[in-house]
Amino acid sequence: MSYVDEVYEKVVAKNAGEPEFHQAVKEFLETVRPVVEKHEEQYRKLALLERLCEPERQIRFRVPWVDDNGQVQVNTGYRVQFNSAIGPYKGGLRLHPSVYFGIIKFLGFEQIFKNSLTGLPIGGGKGGSDFDPKGKSDNEVMRFCQSFMTELYKHIGADTDVPAGDIGTGAREIGFMYGQYKRITGLYEGVLTGKGLTYGGSLARTEATGYGLLYFTEELLKINNIDIAGKTAVVSGSGNVAIYAIQKANQLGVKVLTCSDSTGWIYDPDGVDVTTLQLVKEQHRARLTEYKELRPNSVYHEGRADGGVWGVKADIALPCATQNELNLDDAKALVANGVIAVCEGANMPTTLDATEYLKEQGVIFGPAKAANAGGVATSALEMSQNSERLSWTFEEVDAKLKQIMINIVHNIDAAAKEYGKEGDYAAGANIAGFLKVADAMIAQGVV
Template sequence: MSYVDEVLARVKEKNASEPEFLQAVEEVLETLRPVIEANEEKYKKEALLERLVEPDRQIKFRVPWIDDKGQVQVNTGYRVQFNNAIGPYKGGLRLHPSVNIGIIKFLGFEQTLKNSLTGLPIGGGKGGSDFDPKGKSDREVMAFCQSFITELYKYIGADVDVPAGDIGTGAREIGYMYGQYKRITGRYEGVLTGKGLTFGGSLARTEATGYGLLYITRELMKCHGMDIKDKVCCVSGSGNVAIYATEKAQQMGAKVVTVSDSTGWVYDPEGIDLALLKEVKEVKRARLTEYAAARPSAQYHEGRGVWQIKCDIALPCATQNELLLEDAKQLVANGCTAVCEGANMPTTLEATKYLQDNGVLFICGKASNAGGVATSALEMSQNSERMSWTFEEVDAKLEQIMINIYHNIDDAAKRYGMEGNYVAGANIAGFEKVANAMIAQGIF
């Protein structure tokens, strides 16, 4: 049995109840086979893969808070500090009812390689809670966030672990968390990113993941002799990533015709009205039914179905495992050219393989959605310098980081005889840097 197979068998046995984590580890290790085989004796002796797939620590804690009726509520909080070989742990806090330790581990594992790809000195971590901010008052959200940080503050710091936003955690939540961290510690430091602009936040952070997704998509198209201008794009999701991916796609001259949320999706053949989408989702925090009601050209559908619409480029920006094998078949049948992931692992392994086997250009999330964490690291730099860069400065750095990521993953795939396999390229390029740092620092 090969070293990769040994480690995979052990991980499956040990983490049988964590399907998302197992999926992420299997996807990464399978594509790393040629790299591992070339260094098998060395990596096996140092148990490099075992150390890579086992988090440095997993923190789980109770989060009690009081709702507006005076009732005490209790949620579970998590922080998984996965790997700090190349820098302090860095990764978002997800607030969603689906959150459990397996999902947080999967995200932290992916984050380790994603952060490595940015070229910036940041390690991988992830956290969150099964708390749902939807339908809660500002006071209730504040009560939860303050209780959450009252426990988490012991484990984080500007040079230790720097959490950020994720699903359910926006500027409001980060603000409440930062205020509580400052209140408890008495320290004003860059410990959380995604902060408001008045207290250490970075311009372009809100837009970064969506913008970065389009920068790497444009570079992919350009390097294959195509222009993104006038292409039809299907976007899933209607949160931060989807909104700003839509905005940048429209700025580049592409036409975005779909968005979705947890209850349904919209097809707008005239192109998504960005101002209306922002009003519905960012101001009113309402459902897409309101978008459709206000937009005569929009067709609203219950459930899922974004990927049945004919498009040139598909940008899944909602959540994990949202693009299934039948969706991939539909995209191929409709002549889709490229799929670039805005969410974390939104495409199943079967769907990814089908897209690749049928000639669709495919870039996985750890490369294509790295713009958000890259800009978070730029926020950390600004905090350390006590400086604030202009939007244009941050955006220019973001664009160059995303272009560099594309060429790094392209080169890595070519080096191992897998030209055009950007999943393998992303895993290899991310892994090599982390592995070399782990070996150089000894057993820890």
């Protein structure tokens, strides 16, 4: 049995009941197989892959808090510090009922290589809780965040582990967590990113993942001799990533036809209006049914009715909601409708069989760890500003973000070509991200 297959079997055996983590490891190991085979004797002797697939630290803790009725509630908090070979752990905090160790480990594992691809000195980690901020008052969210940070603060620091936002964790939650960290430690440092602009946040951080996705998509199409201007796109999600992906798409001359949330989806033949979407989602924290009321020409569909957003004919598909949201049937619908590119704004939103089908059909595929790296890249830029006690302009940060995303496209393209996988950008992303981490791990000895 090959070294790659041996390691995958060990991962599945050691991490039972964690299918998302298994999926992430399998996809990664399959694509870096050519690299591993080239260095198999060395990697095996150093147990490099085993060390890479085993987190350096896994933390699980109780989070008790009191709701507005005086009732004590109990959630579970997590932080997985996966790999620090190239820098302090960096990765978001997800607040969602689906959170458990398997989700956090899959996200943390992906984060290692995503962070590596940015070219910035940051390692991989992830955290969160099964707490659901939806429907909670500001005071309830504050009490949860303060309790969560009362344990988490022991394990993080500006040069150790720097969490950020993720699904369910926006500016409000980051603010509450930062206030509690400062209160407990007495330290005013860049321990969290995605902070408000009044206390160390970075301009363009809010927009970064969505903007970065479009800078990446534009450059990926460009190296395939395709101009993004004038194209149509379908987008899933209506959170931070989706909103700013739609905004930047509009600026680049792309007409976005759809967006979605957990209850349904919108088709807007006039193009999704970002101002209306921001009003509904960011200010009112409402459902997309309100978008329909404000944009009467749009059509609202309940659930995944009529095939969901992936059943709408468009040139580009941008999944920006959550993991495994785009399955094989969706991929077939996209191909039948003539899609030319699928670039992932969410983490692992495309199932393995759907990914393979898209690649087989010649669809340009931009994997999440490369395509949505703009968020963590700008988080690292926020860390730099905090360390230097500086604040860069929006234009400065945006220019750096755009260059990072362009560099990622060319790095993954070059890595794919070097290992005989030209055009396979998922393989290129994994290979390019892996080589930097592997070299750092080897240089630092068995740790």
